[in-house]
Amino acid sequence: MVSQQPEQLTAAGISRLAGVTRATVSNWRRRHADFPLPSGGTEANPTYDRVAVEAWLAARGQLPERSPMDELRAELRGLPREVTADHLSAFLLAVARMDGAARRKLIGLSDEEFLARIQGPLEERVGLLPHARRDGLTASAVPALKTVLRAVNASGIAETLDVLHERQSADGTARGVYGTPEVVADLMAVLLEGTTYPASVYDPACGSGGLLIAAGRQGSASLIGQDVSPVQADQAAVRVGALVPGSEVRIRAGDSLREDAFPGLAAEAVLCNPPYADRDWGHDELGYDARWEYGVPPKGESELAWVQHCLAHLEPGGPAVILLPPAVAERSGGRKIRAELVRRGALRAIASLPPGAAPPQHVGLHLWILRRPADDRADVPPVLFVDTAQDDLPGTLRLTTGSGKTQAVLAELARSALGKGEIRVLTWKESPHDFRRTILQHWRRYEEAPEDFETVPGVARAVPALELIDEGVDLTPSRHVRTAPPAVAPDQQAESARATRMRLRRAADALVAVSGGEEWKPGGAKAATWRTATVADLMRGGAIGLHRVTGASRGRRLTEPVVPPDGDGRRVLTAGDVVADRTASGSAEESALTELLELQRGDVVLPEMLHGGAGTARVVDDRDVGALLGPHLYLFRPDLDRLDPWFLAGFLAAEENLHSTATGSTVVRVDARRLRVPLLPLEEQRRYGRAFRRLTAMRRAANLAVRLAEETSRQLGIGLTSGSLLPPGD
Incomplete structure (x- = not known):
């Protein structure tokens, strides 16, 4: 074996390794003469030999038990x-x-x-x-x-x-290159469905293969991809081959626009999430390329070059689904190509996603659904527009702002406070499948009879091609589906506004009540510290059990799922349910569980992956009891005579605790066995547990008040601008 350079750890690396704070590492360095001496770095930021550090930690019982990973x-x-x-x-x-x-x-x-x-x-x-x-x-x-x-x-x-x-850094990761979240990749793959699923699917900017994996799980037998990064291309070949083992896989490295690895390919379907805003895509050298059937893309319209590349690699009549930034639908430089795509019937639909559905998180991306024309048809079908980015319909409260951890945490509380049937509370985070169901529902209705598609005001509309080919050829979905709100009688508008204002007052009163009470006093001259134990230690002592379930692969299943008996009716608690703090919304059949694990009162559930860089833990209560645990979740089952569930949830979800065990870059996973819990008497645990429970109630009340304030101002504004309401007197 060739000798290797010893790996170096910074103080931050040591803290992550031992599951302690950096302050604790500093204390060890000062107080223990036998702590390993620095072996590199600088005086201000020294580094230490990893082997020596691990030996020192192990000798003092501070080195957590190592998992297979x-x-x-x-x-x-x-x-x-x-x-x-x-x-x-x-x-x-x-x-x-x-x-x-x-x-x-x-x-x-x-x-x-x-x-x-x-x-x-x-x-x-x-x-x-x-x-x-x-x-x-x-x-x-x-x-x-x-x-x-x-x-x-x-x-x-x-x-x-x-x-x-x-450990494989992406070489040459370009500006404007983003991964495709699984829920969006699955949606794109399902949109390819026809009478049969396409046997061959091509992705010319495949990254690490997420879209090809989604297509393979739907049933595609031949998966073809190319990526400009050799590292990404290798990763795609491995991921697709390992996760969809029954498919033929062909992955190549290289720039698909400049160095097309499959020049003669005519695939049955294409999926693509191309790079955005790339001005160095090859405009100068590719000016006379045969792929530009709908017009030469301007230098600032790289996305329309990718659109035409995808169409050029389809067999006649084949579909393509491409994820694009919203500017592509309306930038002036691309209007001629957009007009030609519409005029020749290549563009079939554009659906807008809610902000946060896919990176970049602040932008609501568009899904373009195209089909390579089989001939020069005179009867060009209308173009379907679906808008899930917003929902401004009367009687709707949409939660759209806030971080991944806090957005929509109040949806269930809002429904309870507002009363069933009075108002519709929506958020994409609350159920990532909401926009998926909306898009699929309207696309399938459109596919059955494009000319007879019935408009859904504010959500979906099929627009004749001639109406789209105007001066700007603006294909932004919201422009075509937004309509004026239905006329409402002034007395009905006034009553609706009054009821919303009353709900806001009740929410504000609840926030004042839950945020009041005794002061939160300082713990002393110095912050309190405790002896801690890892979850693995607590498991060995019988104080806690740790459980997970997995979902069987879809399409060609590697493991057959276990489905409850017909009529069972139990729902599955998903990772999205925990992040959004809503009741279990999944089904056992859709989750394809390989094991049925029923939730019990006092269980603590924590998502396996960090969402938006943060995590949240959930204590199982009456709304969850009897539901089934879904995939991508850890279930901690404490001995209630030794551990308080709310205390456990609060410390497990502490940011410092989660990040000290997290691994990965694009997908950040938590190693649950290495999470640390303070060792406190049960009564002291319950004091902390009550405090954590109060914080949860405070967050819910505060966010509900904010959302209702926005809804109240929106309704009053609509009433004033529509003439239904008069300004109040002084």
């Missing part, structure tokens, strides 16, 4: 030079096609038998990676490969892939 990270830090990330990725592709029994049998083999068994499959799989080294492996690779296998057995293919790719 921790073991994998440690193994990756000391890989022999002849073992590359390509070898590990190819090995992961090979084991993805094995069942659990075969994996367990493989890990029990001797090193020689192990190497002989996997050499052939590994060499075959490494050929699927666009830039992989083809070097053979020696016995020195076996420990790393077995560590990968243990990680797969413990946490699954997807999480193991995340760890393998953590």
Whole structure:
């Protein structure tokens, strides 16, 4: 084995490793003469040898128990030079096609038998990676490969892939390049559905393969992609091959516009989330390219170059779904190309997503649904516009502002306070499938009879092509679906406004009540500190149980889901439910659970992934009891004679606690076993538990008051501008 440079840790790295604060690390350095001396860095920011730090922490019982993922990270830090990330990725592709029994049998083999068994499959799989080294492996690779296998057995293919790719920095990540969230990728893949699902799907800017995975899970047999980043292309090949093992996968590296790896390809369908606002896309050298069938894209319209590239790689009649920024629908530079897309029937629909549905979070992106014309049709169908970015219909309260953690946390409380049927409370965060259902519902109705599509005021409308080809060719959905609010009698408007004002007053009174009471006193001259234990320690002591369930892969399922008996009626608590603080909204069939775990009073549920850089924990109460635990959630089941649930939830969800165990960059996961909990007497726990419960009530009341204030001002403003209400007297 070739010697490796010792890994260095900063003080912040030591705090994350030990699950303590940086102040604690500083105290160790000052108080313990045997604390490892700095081995690098600067005087202001020293670094320490990781091996020496781990040995020092282990000798004092401060080193948390390492999970299989921790073991994998440690193994990756000391890989022999002849073992590359390509070898590990190819090995992961090979084991993805094995069942659990075969994996367990493989890990029990001797090193020689192990190497002989996997050499052939590994060499075959490494050929699927666009830039992989083809070097053979020696016995020195076996420990790393077995560590990968243990990680797969413990946490699954997807999480193991995340760890393998953590250390591979994206080379040349361009401005305007964003990942596609799973819920949006799934929506785009479903929009390709016809009488049969497309057998071949192409993504010319595939990134790490999210859209191709979504298409594969829907049933596509041939998945083809290209990405300008060699690292991303390799990751896509591994992810798609491992997570959709039944499909043929062809991934290439290179710039799809300048260096098209599939020039003669005519796929049955295309999915794409291309780079945005790229002025160096090749305008000068590609001016006479045959792909510009609808017009030469101006230098500032790179997105319309990608649109035409996608259409050029479709068979006649094939569909494409492309995620684009809203400016593409209205910028003056692209109006001629937009007009031609409409005139020839290539553009079929544009649907706007709510802000936050996909990065960049502050922008409501558009989904363009296109179809390559099969011929020069005289009867060009109307274009469907769907707007889910806002919902200003009367009687609707939409929660659209705030961080990922706080947005929509009040929806359920709002429904209770406002009364059923009086007002509709909406937010995309509350249910990420709301916009998905809306878009699919109207698209399917449009597909059945485009000419007869019935307008839904403020939400969906099919517009004849001739109406769109005006001076600006503005294809922004809100422009075409927004209509004046239905006429309301002045007395009805006044009564509605009065009722909303009364709700606002009640919410304000509730906020004053919950935020009052005794003062929150300082803990003393210095902040209080406690002895803590990790969740793993508490599990060994029987104070807590930790549970997770997984969802079976859709499409070609690797594991068959367990479905409750017909008529069971139980819902599934999803990660979105916990983030939005709403009742369980999922179904066992849609979640494809591989295990049914029923929630009990006093359970604490925490999302596996951080949302918007923050986390939230939920204590199971009457509304949750009997529901089933969904995927991507940790369930902590405390011994109620030893741990208070609200105390546990408050400390588990502490920002410092979560970030000290979080891993990953694009998807940030929490290692639940390493979370730390103070060791306090039960009565003291309950004092803290009551305080955490009060904070939750305060947040709910404050946000409800803000949203109702906005709704009240909106209704009064509509009444004044429509002539239904008169200004009040002085």
